[in-house]
Amino acid sequence: MSVNQFKRGELYSVINGMASTAVARRLQKNLRNAGIDITIEQWTVLYHLWKEDCLSQQELCNRTYRDKPSITRLIDKLEKQKLLKRSSHKNDKRINLVCLTDAGRALQNVTLELANQTMDEALQDVNKEEIEIVKRVLQKVYDNLNPTSPEGSI
Template identity: 40%
Template sequence: METIFTTENLYNLLSGRIPSAFNRALMTHFKANGITLTKEQWSILAVLWKKNGCSQQVLADDTYRDKPSITRLIDNLEKEALVERRPDKNDRRLNLIFLTEKGKAMEEGVMKIVDQTVTEAVRNIDPEILQIVRDTFIQIYNNLETKK
């Protein structure tokens, strides 16, 4: 199969160069707007903004992190009064993670910065090309996930 990518270019693309650049830009924009979240903390809050009151396992699955990492992130988010743990009413061995009012109140401002960063990242790229890129990355992901 002939490709427009060299092995090095393809490796750089698939190994995280773009996500790293995006995360650097996002953290720069957060800092410039007085948002003190790390990208890891933001990823946890982003899940909770959609699924408030979920388990640590859901957070681990949705952010592709292990449980010890999730525990540390939640500990730090609790210290910042952004989330709180509450016992699950159906299984007292489990804690569910809920946003505090402070955590809920951050969503609009943080997501505005995220949206601005995404817009900056894809400027001057034809929407049809973006759709092809999206579909391609989904296929790569699916190819790798079915190998498990």
């Protein structure tokens, strides 16, 4: 018999969606209220470029857990808004390097502050230890379902 056979239906709802959707909506709202006109999905791409600029699209796929078509289209939009720019890799013409523009870099501080604020709202009255457990469990869930994923990268 399954170890987790109790109330798994409910568990599905918990892990899948409700909290993450609420957080996403709130961050989107906070961005909008600040007059910043990007979606959270676009923000996520920028976030990874702020951590390390000039990544390939494939690398952005790995880091954002999205598939290649999704990244292609997100980058299309961000390039149209002049927040980043595609350029060819010197030695490998298959690869697009995606680099921030000044406008893209300019969004970093404001939006990270908004994201932090959003997480503060979300995590009121949740203590550090509990947060660590949630992080570890959700990472474990991910790894269980993606055996060959890049290790521990969040």
